[in-house]
Structures are given as C-alpha cells and as structure tokens.
Amino acid sequence: MPAEFDISQIQNIIDNGIPHCAEIGVKVHEMDVEGVTFSLPYQERFAGNPVNGVLHGGIITTLIDTAAGMCIYARLKQYMPIATLDLRIDYLKPATPGEDLFTRATCYKVTRQIAFVRAIAYHDDPEDPVANSVGTFMLKSSVSPPLNLAGAKKGAGS
Amino acid sequence: MTVLTDEEFVATIEEAKLTKDWARIFNTIPYFSFLGLSLQSSDGALICVLPEDRKFIGNPTLPALHGGVVGAFLESTALVHLLATQEVTRLPKIINITIEYLRSGKPVETYAEAVITKPGRRVANLRVEAWQGDRARPIAAAHANFLVS
Numbered sequence: 001m002p003a004e005f006d007i008s009q010i011q012n013i014i015d016n017g018i019p020h021c022a023e024i025g026v027k028v029h030e031m032d033v034e035g036v037t038f039s040l041p042y043q044e045r046f047a048g049n050p051v052n053g054v055l056h057g058g059i060i061t062t063l064i065d066t067a068a069g070m071c072i073y074a075r076l077k078q079y080m081p082i083a084t085l086d087l088r089i090d091y092l093k094p095a096t097p098g099e100d101l102f103t104r105a106t107c108y109k110v111t112r113q114i115a116f117v118r119a120i121a122y123h124d125d126p127e128d129p130v131a132n133s134v135g136t137f138m139l140k141s142s143v144s145p146p147l148n149l150a151g152a153k154k155g156a157g158s
Numbered sequence: 159m160t161v162l163t164d165e166e167f168v169a170t171i172e173e174a175k176l177t178k179d180w181a182r183i184f185n186t187i188p189y190f191s192f193l194g195l196s197l198q199s200s201d202g203a204l205i206c207v208l209p210e211d212r213k214f215i216g217n218p219t220l221p222a223l224h225g226g227v228v229g230a231f232l233e234s235t236a237l238v239h240l241l242a243t244q245e246v247t248r249l250p251k252i253i254n255i256t257i258e259y260l261r262s263g264k265p266v267e268t269y270a271e272a273v274i275t276k277p278g279r280r281v282a283n284l285r286v287e288a289w290q291g292d293r294a295r296p297i298a299a300a301h302a303n304f305l306v307s
Contacts, residue, residue, distance in 0.1 A: 062229070
C-alpha cells in the first residue's frame with residue numbers, strides 16, 4: 001500500500017466492505033499517517049432525544065470507533081486484523097441537531113501488540129468538541145482473512 | 159420525527175411504566191427504533207434485545223457486529239434501564255461511557271442487562287453487560303455515568 005491513501009478507494013471500502021458504515025453514511029475526508037477525519041451527515045433517525053433531535057451518544061460512539069480503527073491502518077500503512085479492547089467516550093456537549101458530525105482520530109502510540117488511539121467528535125471547530133475519546137486496540141487479533149484494505153483493488157470477497 | 163415537548167416525553171415514559179408497554183419508549187426515541195430494540199422482563203430483570211440484522215455488521219468476513227453498534231446497544235440499555243426503573247423528570251443525559259470489548263460479537267440476536275451501581279441524586283452510575291448464546295460469556299461490558307437531574 002502506498003504511503004498516501006486514495007480517499008475514494010477508502011470510501012469505496014467503507015461503502016462496500018463495512019455494512020454498518022454504509023448504512024449510516026460514513027464519509028471519509030482525510031487519511032494519512034497523522035490521523036483520519038471522517039464525518040456523518042445529520043439524520044433524524046439517529047436522534048436520541050425526541051424533544052430536541054439531539055443525536056444519541058451511540059451513533060457518536062460508532063463514528064469514533066470506525067475512525068479509531070482506521071487511523072491505526074493509516075499509522076501502520078498496512079491492514080492487519082485488529083480488535084477494540086476498550087473505548088472511553090466523554091460527551092462534552094450535545095451535538096447540534098441538523099449539523100454534520102466530524103471525527104478526527106489519531107493513533108499516538110503503537111507497540112508490537114497494542115495500538116493507542118485518541119479521537120474527538122465535533123461540528124466545525126475541533127477546539128470545541130462534542131466528544132473526546134481514548135481507545136486501545138489489539139493488533140493481529142485474528143488469523144481469519146479480514147476485510148482487507150490492500151485487497152480492495154481485487155474487489156469485495158477476495 | 160415526531161417532536162415532543164418535555165412534558166409529553168415524561169408522560170410517555172410514565173405511561174410505558176404503568177402499562178409495562180416498553181415499546182412506547184422505543185418508539186419515542188428515533189435511534190432506538192433504528193436499532194430495533196425491545197425489552198423482555200422476566201423475574202424482575204429487564205433484558206434489552208438487539209435483533210439480528212445485516213445492517214449492524216462491521217466486519218463481514220468474520221463476520222462480526224460493528225463495535226460502535228455494540229457500544230450503542232450498551233449505552234441504550236443503560237438509558238432504558240434508568241427510564242424504566244427510576245423516577246424520571248427529564249431524559250437522562252449521558253456523561254461518559256467506558257466500553258470493554260471481550261469477545262467478537264456475532265451478527266445474531268444480542269442481549270444486555272444494566273445494573274445501577276450508584277443511583278445518585280444528580281448522577282447515576284450503571285454497569286451493563288451484553289451477551290449472545292451464553293450469558294456466562296459476555297461479548298462486551300460498559301460502565302456509564304448519566305446526569306439525571
């Protein structure tokens with residue numbers, strides 16, 4: 001895999017290789033060794049508060065979890081099976097109804113077996129986040145042939 | 159989305175508790191409807207159920223549920239537990255959640271139960287566990303804090 005990621009190829013992997021991300025409409029904006037930026041357009045069906053339409057925390061968790069995993073591949077510049085060990089999310093303020101939600105995830109430390117990730121979720125200002133998160137991931141978690149970033153050129157199911 | 163007032167929302171929750179018609183809670187909250195959640199109550203325990211659905215898959219090769227869905231399910235179970243068992247004057251607000259992923263979740267029907275570890279006046283702390291075939295082998299667990307007043 002080249003050092004630079006082809007955003008349209010990554011978007012294609014998400015749309016065709018990760019059913020839940022395709023379902024909710026995750027969009028890729030940036031992906032390099034420094035980290036990844038993804039977004040999710042606001043949708044009423046993800047509201048957790050029927051009074052004001054504020055997004056449910058769970059959909060924010062999903063966007064962050066997705067980006068957190070991908071930023072490890074970006075940092076390692078290769079795909080390998082990984083498993084989330086834990087993920088902590090602080091909800092700093094309610095997401096604004098009607099606004100797209102962005103997430104920026106960075107893998108700030110990798111050891112032989114473990115990757116450590118930081119992520120935030122925000123609308124337009126990363127300095128004023130909706131949520132802050134840290135997570136740890138186990139590397140090479142599985143021997144089964146995985147959803148393969150590098151293999152995406154060969155098409156789904158390869 | 160049907161927009162409710164605070165009063166209408168609290169009234170809906172009160173009605174659901176009175177009639178034990180928990181579907182009212184799930185129908186009221188759009189994201190719960192999206193997840194297709196339901197609640198089973200047996201012997202006083204409230205078990206939340208996430209149905210089998212292809213749209214929840216994160217890794218089609220294993221295959222496995224998306225970790226975000228598992229986390230969302232745990233958070234939802236904690237919130238439903240608060241709504242169903244506590245005096246609620248407004249929708250509790252999630253402060254934080256720590257999710258531990260214990261096993262890969264298969265794309266099958268999944269269950270979760272929440273326990274209130276501390277029912278504070280302002281903040282409630284809950285522990286939630288999710289499992290599939292075997293309750294003794296949970297796929298994930300979480301601790302969450304909610305602002306309740």
